[in-house]
Amino acid sequence: QVQLQQSGPGLVKPSQTLSLTCAISGDSVSNPTGAWSWIRQSPSRGLEWLGRTYYRSKWYFEYAVSVRSRITINPDTSNNQFSLQLNSVTPEDTAVYYCARGASSLDLWGQGTTVTVSS
Amino acid sequence: QAGLTQPPSVSKGLRQTATLTCTGNNNNIGNGGAAWLQQHQGHPPKLLSYRNNNRPSGISERFSASRSGNTGSLIITGLQPEDEADYYCSAWDITLNAWVFGGGTKLTVL
Numbered sequence: 417q418v419q420l421q422q423s424g425p426g427l428v429k430p431s432q433t434l435s436l437t438c439a440i441s442g443d444s445v446s447n448p449t450g451a452w453s454w455i456r457q458s459p460s461r462g463l464e465w466l467g468r469t470y471y472r473s474k475w476y477f478e479y480a481v482s483v484r485s486r487i488t489i490n491p492d493t494s495n496n497q498f499s500l501q502l503n504s505v506t507p508e509d510t511a512v513y514y515c516a517r518g519a520s521s522l523d524l525w526g527q528g529t530t531v532t533v534s535s
Numbered sequence: 536q537a538g539l540t541q542p543p544s545v546s547k548g549l550r551q552t553a554t555l556t557c558t559g560n561n562n563n564i565g566n567g568g569a570a571w572l573q574q575h576q577g578h579p580p581k582l583l584s585y586r587n588n589n590r591p592s593g594i595s596e597r598f599s600a601s602r603s604g605n606t607g608s609l610i611i612t613g614l615q616p617e618d619e620a621d622y623y624c625s626a627w628d629i630t631l632n633a634w635v636f637g638g639g640t641k642l643t644v645l
Contacts, residue, residue: 462636514579526579
């Protein structure tokens with residue numbers, strides 16, 4: 417049974433970096449048919465896809481235009497996980513953050529992490 | 536900010552049929568179809584259907600989907616109390632190179 421387990425702080429100060437990790441069990445971050453996304457959800461913005469990484473003989477990275485200048489998604493093959501870094505956060509980045517699996521559909525989601533940006 | 540358009544709410548009676556709609560364009564739903572997600576309060580979204588009418592293992596046959604042009608539909612038959620939830624559509628947009636979502640429809644089972 418495939419599971420995604422998220423970890424990371426729930427409170428980040430403005431201008432600092434939001435960092436979350438998604439640990440994968442039952443699948444591989446290097447799966448050549450897979451893809452690994454970060455998505456966030458807030459009352460004001462709804463569900464918003466942030467970006468993804470996937471492996472097809474080499475690593476690919478795709479990011480949403482809205483966060484492209486501030487985001488990094490990194491695969492970690494040693495620990496079979498992937499991470500999200502979002503720089504220079506503001507209160508508008510307050511949301512529930514999810515990791516998710518899927519290339520042609522988002523078929524499995526992590527449990528979600530509520531992240532609040534506040535001093 | 537939703538890329539796909541969904542009605543905010545739908546109400547139907549117990550054991551009735553609900554049809555939820557989602558409108559996109561030629562670059563998303565019109566290209567690769569829609570996927571449907573169910574979300575209960577406090578839980579992550581759960582995939583119900585993808586590429587218009589493929590159901591993941593374990594999803595009830597009461598959930599089915601279809602597409603007509605740039606509009607996708609989720610049909611839920613024999614409504615049960617546990618079907619009361621928020622439903623989101625999603626699709627890959629080939630010009631944005633991104634997943635886009637609808638704003639969600641809150642389904643109330645009366």
